[in-house]
Amino acid sequence: MPEQTTGPRPTLEAVAARAGVSRATASRVVNGGAGVRPPLVEKVRRAVDELGYVPNHAARTLVTRRNGAVAVIIAEPEFRIFSDPFFEQQVRGISRELTAHDAQLVLLWVEGPGDHERIARYLGGGHVDGALAFSLHSDDALPAVIEGARIPVVLGGRPAPGIDPAVPFVDCDNRGGAREAVRHLVERGCRSIAHISGPADQTSAVDRLHGYRDVLIDADPALLRVGDFTEESGARAMAELLDHRPDVDGVFVANDLMASGALLTLRERGVRVPEDVAVVGFDDMASVVGRTSPALTTVHQDIEGMGRLMVKLLMRRLDGTGSGIPDSVITPTSLVRRASA
Amino acid sequence: MPEQTTGPRPTLEAVAARAGVSRATASRVVNGGAGVRPPLVEKVRRAVDELGYVPNHAARTLVTRRNGAVAVIIAEPEFRIFSDPFFEQQVRGISRELTAHDAQLVLLWVEGPGDHERIARYLGGGHVDGALAFSLHSDDALPAVIEGARIPVVLGGRPAPGIDPAVPFVDCDNRGGAREAVRHLVERGCRSIAHISGPADQTSAVDRLHGYRDVLIDADPALLRVGDFTEESGARAMAELLDHRPDVDGVFVANDLMASGALLTLRERGVRVPEDVAVVGFDDMASVVGRTSPALTTVHQDIEGMGRLMVKLLMRRLDGTGSGIPDSVITPTSLVRRASA
């Protein structure tokens, strides 16, 4: 039980004195105790407990040049990012993995280009050991800012072309997952398979579209519609599809939210799913998948796992163990068959 | 333009040498330059620029015992907290105010009681100058944990009884806002005014209920329904109300989401709003208010401002300027009249 010394916090010096050893030995024990004989370890441990000693982080950082903190940079060009469930899951994964590494999460909220200088200074100021960011639009200047801070960084999501390709990233196999989704529709016997894609400036949307095209090499462009990842845009795209290509019997939608919208339109028009039109989504978001009817067949990706992986990659390069390890990771996806296809 | 010295980062010493002054003077300039003659200030400033000097945070913290970081503690007893728009706005306000104070936001994600020890150690370890937390349920052990860390803390939302009442908090005038809402219904001429409240273990819900009762001292208990702040629960409560008290002609709903649900039920049943039943919500959440029909009359509260206020209170007590300043703040609310009442 820590003593109730209300005064200044005990230092290593105090612990050492109480344990009857030198500061160096006390330090060794606090840092794992390797190379210290058991009886002494025990004595120091007890002193630590009795004094309620907690290492001074600043002092430690000063000499080790490591501070056990990682910045998570959240840019907000649109403005829902923070409340996006996808994002939330990823941050949760990051937070958990960081905790496992005894590192802290420092949130850097970027509100616009005006913030870039502040961010650069912060990143360059040695407050954090590394940074995690999310590749958003291709015209984003943020990656350059981070690059300028000369600090290790790992991106969530494949960066858009134009951004330094050497920056490591973690992304799921968007293209492969899309292929699997489309193949599933083909195997079901669908003949006119449409695709509702996401915005062309997001690599995930582009990759999924590529996957669709990989399987359906010469798909009629009329079977292609572009949405913006919102439920509403999915509903609209589906309506247009139905209007222009009444023969459509399968549709691969680039994310679950748009797929949900498509399902709504289908239902409104009295089209049976999956009998008349089979639908496959992407993401496997619990919040969406659970409430559609019929239950949505979709491509699952391990979002939390991707967050954790981002941290692992970053930690590896911080440890210097980075060489010989793949820079970027593409995580596998898997098709989850439910009722819609 | 900073020099491209790839080596170790320049120290204050280097800046001083280049500017031809002592380290002390350089330090003074870096920290505002008070009491240093203009020509010297200029010289030091130039050296800083040329060298690309950035102060070492750890070294500074070591001596000042201040590290310019504040923990935001997010507990996740339920699990949507992070993606809650209310919460998002509050964190945004916090983030902005923190930036204005040149302080950083360290996110502490608490996943359960198992994390409490970790949190306590972190808070006690001097990593952050203070903490911000949100008062959730009354059985939450977190406040005690924070208390134990002997670190200044400010709560978002009035803490439940049972939690040390000396802990400062920021909350909006739930009770007063509710009174205003109900009075508005009275003035409109409503005779049977119902209330759909939130969970009894949340102080905001309790306070709003109190406000309702303040105005309608002897309201029939049958006019009271308890929801859980979700849209669905609001719809259900409204249906029950209609079934049991068909004479209801006004309803004050404890939050916008439930009000939206109530509106849905009303519409389904063909009840005209506000002609047959007038509805007033609480929160004035942009995401809800915009899409209801008719547009929702509701009680506005400045959520972002509350976040900022939390930081201001914390900063004041960190600066020691805290004495004589109110510990907690109740921010005003205002009724926003739209179409539903």
Add this chain to the structure above:
DNA sequence: CCGCGTTCTGGGAGCGCTCTCAGAACGGGG
């Protein structure tokens, strides 16, 4: 019982910064 190799331990330097305090510089009045 001594000498040498090996394992532990402690002294001390130094990480980069702030801040106190003494001394330098300066200016004005006598």
Add this chain to the structure above:
DNA sequence: CCCCGTTCTGAGAGCGCTCCCAGAACGCGG
């Protein structure tokens, strides 16, 4: 022209910790 008060400046001491390195302790073979 000198003296004293005021404003600036710089030397130096530490903040609490890690880690290098020298030396102590220990064990074993001869």
